[in-house]
Amino acid sequence: MAESPARLLAKVLRWALGAALSVWLCGAQAAQVAPAVATAQTDQTAPAMSATQTAPATPDPALEKRVQQLAEELRCLVCQNQTIADSQAPLAVELKKQVYEQLARGQSNQDVIDFMVQRYGDFVRYRPPVKASTWLLWFGPFLLLALGLLALLLKLRQKPAAPAETLTAAELAHAAALLAGQSLPGESAPAVSIPSTA
């Protein structure tokens, strides 16, 4: 049975909202798993980092926090879906050491990021920068969603559709006779008798 455009639209909007929510949740979850794992490791990594440094022997919690935050923004080039905060690859450990040494020397967060990007390119930033070359990456999904909704709305506006064919008078009479349970001349009686609606 044909649904009214309003109910159809409501169904579609609910579906679209669900889809958008799940996409957002997946993205948020992926971003949250990394920091969750990293904070769990902080207690183990903090003393290990100070032990291997020739820098200040007394651990500085503010500095370590900065290093951790920055490490979560940089991608491990070996295990490319992890940050250097999570990855145990030798290169990641070495890069984290670099971050620590540079911050200890007084470099700013931006200086460290620039250092890494200069050597490894934009890919080393775990969150892609929003530049002209990444607009499609960042806004593409929303663009597709908008286009899809637009197409749907346009399609809904086209209803109501006219019936496919109109029946001739003879066909109408035939249909009425069949519904009443009568047989037409030349045909045998219908096997099932349909009670006529009074």
Added chain:
Amino acid sequence: MKQRFILPLGIFLILLVFLGVGLRLKPQEIPSPFVGKAAPAFTLTQLEDAQKSFSPKDMQGQVWLLNVWASWCAPCRLELPALAALKQQSGVPIVGLNYTDKRESGNKWLKQHGNPYQLSVFDGDGHVGIDYGVYGVPETFVIDQQGRIRLKFAGPVTPEVIKDVLLPLIQELKRG
């Protein structure tokens, strides 16, 4: 009737284009941001003789290759014959960068498996490697007469790579 099929067909074709392009992309191969730029300067001691040092400006005026290797790296061993062949075919010197290795292990490895390098420099802590954007071993950089990096190739050098990528570039650079 035909009109109803055009829209799904169109969307399908667009998807085909996206898939075709996407399948060709290799995101693990990180392009070097140094291509076209000056090779980062460094001064390191030589692997074979810790008293001597080497710096990229020593090679100014000729086309040369910088090959990053390590004794703990299996593909590096596999590419040694190809590197020797490349040196012979092109006449271009290859300088090795011994990356995060131990001196004794590096020297022993070269004696054991052959040494295609004009010389190797010792980068024990890997800092020069980081300066060059090295993220794996082996990697090979082609550097021109002005000291600019013209190509970075990640992975072991094979005869096909030599024929299709390295030799043509070297010849082009030598022509000036």
